[in-house]
Amino acid sequence: MSTFELSYFEIPGRAEATKLLFLHSGVPHEIKDVKWTEWEKVQMTAPFGQLPYIVETKEDGSKFILGESHAIERYIARKYGYLGKDLQEAAFLDSICDNGNAMTEKFFTRFDLEGEAKEKAAENFLQVVLPKYIKYQEEILSKNGNNGFYLRDEFTLAEFLNAQMIRIVNAYSGEELFSSSKSPALWKMVQNVQNHPGFASYIKNNDVKLKEYSKVFLK
Numbered sequence: 001m002s003t004f005e006l007s008y009f010e011i012p013g014r015a016e017a018t019k020l021l022f023l024h025s026g027v028p029h030e031i032k033d034v035k036w037t038e039w040e041k042v043q044m045t046a047p048f049g050q051l052p053y054i055v056e057t058k059e060d061g062s063k064f065i066l067g068e069s070h071a072i073e074r075y076i077a078r079k080y081g082y083l084g085k086d087l088q089e090a091a092f093l094d095s096i097c098d099n100g101n102a103m104t105e106k107f108f109t110r111f112d113l114e115g116e117a118k119e120k121a122a123e124n125f126l127q128v129v130l131p132k133y134i135k136y137q138e139e140i141l142s143k144n145g146n147n148g149f150y151l152r153d154e155f156t157l158a159e160f161l162n163a164q165m166i167r168i169v170n171a172y173s174g175e176e177l178f179s180s181s182k183s184p185a186l187w188k189m190v191q192n193v194q195n196h197p198g199f200a201s202y203i204k205n206n207d208v209k210l211k212e213y214s215k216v217f218l219k
């Protein structure tokens with residue numbers, strides 16, 4: 001069996017879904033939290049000069065290095081059975097992930113801006129992006145019986161990715177933008193993930209980090 005190293009900054013961000021895939025599948029892995037002081041050195045080996053990236057060591061000792069968070073997520077999800085049972089299900093789950101990623105990217109837009117542009121980006125997120133994401137995601141979840149899963153009652157990449165992005169958006173906005181009353185079907189999906197016994201200690205630690213790093217975004 002392959003073993004993996006995942007390198008990312010300590011902050012909850014682009015590596016969340018991959019971490020949950022590793023935990024849920026039980027694949028041997030090591031998380032390497034890269035400190036800012038180490039970044040200059042690590043950057044020289046990081047594909048595209050960015051984090052996250054993974055190093056897979058195969059049974060024969062050969063290595064496979066992969067960058068870009070979504071390529072990593074899909075590689076691990078496909079390899080260990082978290083993208084449905086056929087191409088169509090994989091494409092359906094991909095679309096849910098892409099939709100979650102687009103929502104998250106738009107949430108973070110404001111942090112690269114200043115003044116009026118920042119306010120406009122925040123307003124656009126609240127008034128356009130967020131309601132649209134909630135509306136369509138709620139519809140998809142309710143078509144599957146409103147059980148907090150996108151497909152049957154299976155954990156896939158789509159639950160891990162969207163749940164962690166929702167937890168991040170709530171924490172880094174300092175508001176309950178998602179909740180049992182505002183987005184009930186999505187909230188049930190988040191609960192499925194965060195209450196899964198196999199994630200208990202990860203989520204406990206993740207909550208502490210979200211609280212700590214939310215200070216960076218809320219200042």
Ligand SMILES: N[C@@H](CCC(=O)N[C@@H](CS)C(=O)NCC(=O)O)C(=O)O
Nearest residue numbers: 013014049050051052067068069070
């Ligand atoms: N499209 C890339 C974006 C990666 C990215 O922006 N990584 C940031 C951390 S979240 C980074 O490495 N920043 C340090 C730098 O670019 O010097 C992905 O999804 O992996």
